[in-house]
Amino acid sequence: MKITRTEVAHVAHLARLTFREEEMDKFTSQLNDILLYMEKLNSVDTTGIEPMTHATVLHNAFREDIVKPSLANEQSLANAPDPRGEFFRVPKVIE
Amino acid sequence: MELYSLTIHELQDKLRAGEVTAADILTSVYQRIDQVEGKVHAYITLMKEAAQAQAAAADAAIRNGDIRALTGIPLALKDIYCVQGFTTTCGSRILHNFVPPYDATVVEKLRAAGAVFTGKANMDEFAMGSSTETSYFGVTRNPWDLTRIPGGSSGGSAAAVAADECIAALGSDTGGSIRQPAALCGIVGLKPTYGLVSRYGLAAYASSLDQIGTMARTVEDAALLLGAIAGHDERDSTSFKADVPDYRAELARSKGRWRLGVPKEFFGAGLDPEVGAAVKAAIEHYRATGCEIREVSLPLAAEYAIAVYYLIATAEASSNLARYDGVRYGRRSAKAKDAVDLYYQSRAEGFGDEVKRRIILGTHVLSSGYYDAYYLRAQKVRTLIRNEFTAVLRDCDALLSPTSPTAAFKLGEKSSDPLAMYLTDIYTISVNLAGLPGISVPCGFTTGGLPIGLQIIGRPFDEAGLLSIARHYEQAHGWYSKHPSL
Amino acid sequence: MKYEAVIGLEVHVQLRTASKMFTRVAAGYGQPENTLVDPVVLALPGALPVMNKEALDKIIKTGLILGCEIAAVCKWDRKNYFYPDSPKNYQISQYDQPICIGGAVEIELPGAARNIMGEHKKIPLTRIHLEEDVGKLNHGASDSLVDYNRAGTPLMEIVTDPALTSADEAYALLTSLRTALVQGGISDCDMEKGQMRCDANISIRPVGETKLGTKVELKNLNSISFVRDGIAHEIRRQLAVKESGGTIVQETRDFDGQTGASQSLRSKEMAHDYRYFPDPDLMPVKVDEAWKAALRATVSEHHFDRQRRFMADYLLPYTITSVLVPERELADFFEVTVKLGAAPQAAGNWIANDLLRELAAAKLSLTESKVQPAHIAGLVKLVESGVISNSIAKEVFVTMARSGELPDVIVERQGLKQSTDTGELEKWVAAAIADNPKAAAGFRSGNEKALNAIKGAVMKASGGKANPKLVDEITRKQLG
Numbered sequence A: 001m002k003i004t005r006t007e008v009a010h011v012a013h014l015a016r017l018t019f020r021e022e023e024m025d026k027f028t029s030q031l032n033d034i035l036l037y038m039e040k041l042n043s044v045d046t047t048g049i050e051p052m053t054h055a056t057v058l059h060n061a062f063r064e065d066i067v068k069p070s071l072a073n074e075q076s077l078a079n080a081p082d083p084r085g086e087f088f089r090v091p092k093v094i095e
Numbered sequence B: 001m002e003l004y005s006l007t008i009h010e011l012q013d014k015l016r017a018g019e020v021t022a023a024d025i026l027t028s029v030y031q032r033i034d035q036v037e038g039k040v041h042a043y044i045t046l047m048k049e050a051a052q053a054q055a056a057a058a059d060a061a062i063r064n065g066d067i068r069a070l071t072g073i074p075l076a077l078k079d080i081y082c083v084q085g086f087t088t089t090c091g092s093r094i095l096h097n098f099v100p101p102y103d104a105t106v107v108e109k110l111r112a113a114g115a116v117f118t119g120k121a122n123m124d125e126f127a128m129g130s131s132t133e134t135s136y137f138g139v140t141r142n143p144w145d146l147t148r149i150p151g152g153s154s155g156g157s158a159a160a161v162a163a164d165e166c167i168a169a170l171g172s173d174t175g176g177s178i179r180q181p182a183a184l185c186g187i188v189g190l191k192p193t194y195g196l197v198s199r200y201g202l203a204a205y206a207s208s209l210d211q212i213g214t215m216a217r218t219v220e221d222a223a224l225l226l227g228a229i230a231g232h233d234e235r236d237s238t239s240f241k242a243d244v245p246d247y248r249a250e251l252a253r254s255k256g257r258w259r260l261g262v263p264k265e266f267f268g269a270g271l272d273p274e275v276g277a278a279v280k281a282a283i284e285h286y287r288a289t290g291c292e293i294r295e296v297s298l299p300l301a302a303e304y305a306i307a308v309y310y311l312i313a314t315a316e317a318s319s320n321l322a323r324y325d326g327v328r329y330g331r332r333s334a335k336a337k338d339a340v341d342l343y344y345q346s347r348a349e350g351f352g353d354e355v356k357r358r359i360i361l362g363t364h365v366l367s368s369g370y371y372d373a374y375y376l377r378a379q380k381v382r383t384l385i386r387n388e389f390t391a392v393l394r395d396c397d398a399l400l401s402p403t404s405p406t407a408a409f410k411l412g413e414k415s416s417d418p419l420a421m422y423l424t425d426i427y428t429i430s431v432n433l434a435g436l437p438g439i440s441v442p443c444g445f446t447t448g449g450l451p452i453g454l455q456i457i458g459r460p461f462d463e464a465g466l467l468s469i470a471r472h473y474e475q476a477h478g479w480y481s482k483h484p485s486l
Numbered sequence C: 001m002k003y004e005a006v007i008g009l010e011v012h013v014q015l016r017t018a019s020k021m022f023t024r025v026a027a028g029y030g031q032p033e034n035t036l037v038d039p040v041v042l043a044l045p046g047a048l049p050v051m052n053k054e055a056l057d058k059i060i061k062t063g064l065i066l067g068c069e070i071a072a073v074c075k076w077d078r079k080n081y082f083y084p085d086s087p088k089n090y091q092i093s094q095y096d097q098p099i100c101i102g103g104a105v106e107i108e109l110p111g112a113a114r115n116i117m118g119e120h121k122k123i124p125l126t127r128i129h130l131e132e133d134v135g136k137l138n139h140g141a142s143d144s145l146v147d148y149n150r151a152g153t154p155l156m157e158i159v160t161d162p163a164l165t166s167a168d169e170a171y172a173l174l175t176s177l178r179t180a181l182v183q184g185g186i187s188d189c190d191m192e193k194g195q196m197r198c199d200a201n202i203s204i205r206p207v208g209e210t211k212l213g214t215k216v217e218l219k220n221l222n223s224i225s226f227v228r229d230g231i232a233h234e235i236r237r238q239l240a241v242k243e244s245g246g247t248i249v250q251e252t253r254d255f256d257g258q259t260g261a262s263q264s265l266r267s268k269e270m271a272h273d274y275r276y277f278p279d280p281d282l283m284p285v286k287v288d289e290a291w292k293a294a295l296r297a298t299v300s301e302h303h304f305d306r307q308r309r310f311m312a313d314y315l316l317p318y319t320i321t322s323v324l325v326p327e328r329e330l331a332d333f334f335e336v337t338v339k340l341g342a343a344p345q346a347a348g349n350w351i352a353n354d355l356l357r358e359l360a361a362a363k364l365s366l367t368e369s370k371v372q373p374a375h376i377a378g379l380v381k382l383v384e385s386g387v388i389s390n391s392i393a394k395e396v397f398v399t400m401a402r403s404g405e406l407p408d409v410i411v412e413r414q415g416l417k418q419s420t421d422t423g424e425l426e427k428w429v430a431a432a433i434a435d436n437p438k439a440a441a442g443f444r445s446g447n448e449k450a451l452n453a454i455k456g457a458v459m460k461a462s463g464g465k466a467n468p469k470l471v472d473e474i475t476r477k478q479l480g
């Protein structure tokens, strides 16, 4: 087993997803198949190899510190599911 | 011939000659949409009224002598780029009502080039899929056989071009999402070098792999469209400061007699014999017309690309898709009791299974204790795969291979087996890992009448060369003149 | 058992830039809610980050000021966690390759008395990295309202080694750090506006023990005094726990500066898993020698070096330097005054006392001051050359602070020049002796102090303009 049901539940929590019981079984088994397939990478010798994080070699992609106009408040809230006044609203945040 | 089945340059000749107006072209395309969209379902959103205004503006511009690269040409946009004022869903329920307040850079550029937008094309949810079956808005059908998938994730764009529901389209390609549907729908699909086209405004799936590209009936149209969208953009830090040549003009200057590599591992088990035969026939055409064909080897790319891709792409996706939370935009669950529950419920209701599967996988491979074994290891093998391509392309102008191991499969055939679906991208995925340009051109049909695609992989930023090589074959065979009967 | 405290600070400082860290929308404070936002700040689909060069300049300059090693290459990472104040649900930060490594903050501990310089110490830094700030939540009874104006503001995180031993040291560190950053133009460091925020990690251990004890993180310390009070309180709390035989729990506590009490926010029940990974949307930063050299040229003298120089070169007393030096403009003002020829000690006094008092009374800043270095230099010279007395000079100062006229103009117009006309002085002295026979007799019989009464009368008669030295001479002669 590459990943247990408990681990899937933990990862689901980190990713803020929930699953029904039967979905959990299906996902766990599918993820196991996939992770088992990933095992093949273990046979590649990667000693001394740098990881590739970008498909391009650039650095210092800067912009100057010049201000452009902001979205107006109405525009920024136009897609908000539940705006209140000038704010975005969320249900109570429990620490 | 109806106007809707012509190419960009044919229509432009007619516009310039005053034979037709942009309004005529749009009317023709919309007549075709009315005829076939019910069968194909290539679009999520149609933009008819706005398109009519754009066509009217194009006609006014033409009257003023202002004809630009795409003036009056109706194009479909994959529903993954932001278009100001039009719903941009990414094929997902969680964005079903999202209306962007801004245009993606490519959209801005197409507007500036005078294009007309027919609508937003269907796609796999957040570009995660190879069949357009994961869309929340229903499946798109292959115009050559309505019981089959069009490929994916840019299946709507490919089907729209093939079914003549637009003249050309934009797609996005993270692991083959332009080339594979292009092959399966019998059109030309170009994924440019990573960094040639700005990603600003393209909803990210896997940022280090995503690239916007063109889908068209001919190589010349693909070249024309690429010229309109390529170029450095200050708003995308991964955008390359390269000169954008006149790709269409470059086609005419092409020298021929290229050295072309054929990776032997791309013709192994899993390749459908009919597809293999068509691709080999295309390779023979190059040999027969004076090209040097050499067998090359890409063992790591062939063996490990899928594993590397699904580790890297899902890791990036797990983070890229965290923003879909029902707080600032998109769909919010009505069930949420508190802020944490808001995330759980909105995301559980808003995302489909494939997206959830990839988020879970990506979260897992980045999580504490697994990062080195999965994500970091995949990045290192990615380096090796890129090096492998670099070495081979030192001696070859381009590489030839099948685009997809099979022609279009049946709807539902692979939707219950994610891994089987992942394996359909076996020839395209390594190109994204290496950041190289790749194009799929039609190279024949199966006995069942399904299109087959030839993939050509080029050197970084040598889109001009790649397009010339593709055009060389296309002109000799003219598969593009065939249209599906709908 | 005797215990010692070990304290490490994490200081977040907003950089003073016109636009945000990764997009061109304005960074700012006090604007209407959700008006400093754009697709990038709101994390709309398709929005991408692009680095603000100015923010990089500012953090590199900070590193140069604090003696850090500037990494030749640094990169960006995503810190993944869900929270409504974080629009992307990840924060762009620097995980394993920060831009500044090491360095130190020089601090001054309280001296034995107000006028005695305290001990100086260098507190080593672990690292400084750059990240983006989050939005603000306004918690209500049943919901929370989100304002993203602050989200995306360039934020520098300065992490000290666990090398502080007392609340006073923490106070001194923040004071010195703030002075250095404000003087370097890096940040305004206004803690009330949240431009500088501090978390403290506090543990105690038996003296002689080298292992660190269980640490408690104090959060929301929103003034430098609250940091000191909070740390002192936490050390006392931990000592009390130990003395009563308890064990210290690793937790985050919230210190209320108003009530002086703290309460537990959360214990580390579920360890975070931030899943840091390199941000694929941002390319690495390479810092070459030329870039560093250009910024080094903009770094001015460290405030403590300047203070030592003021004491050594100008012979200023410690109290005056500790008024002048923390305000760079004030110290600059002083040095300009000296360059204009004023005696340093007199100039220091005028600036640190009279000028600041007049500005405070008129509620003016130094830049709004009508008194400029030339005024002070002129005034010092008038006193030094005996043209006016010190007491006249005080009046002239008040006049010039209001009118902005140069001191010699005021002295001339108001006829305030000291009288050196001996004929006139002799008449005044004779009159004063006649009016004060007792004092005259007293002086003649050996009472030196009795002379003052006569001299005072002369000064009064002259309206303060008599030259005191001449008056003394003439009086002694007439009484002799």
Ligand SMILES: [Mg+2]
Binding pocket: C010, C157
């Ligand atoms: Mg921190």
Ligand SMILES: [Zn+2]
Binding pocket: C012, C131, C157
């Ligand atoms: Zn921080």
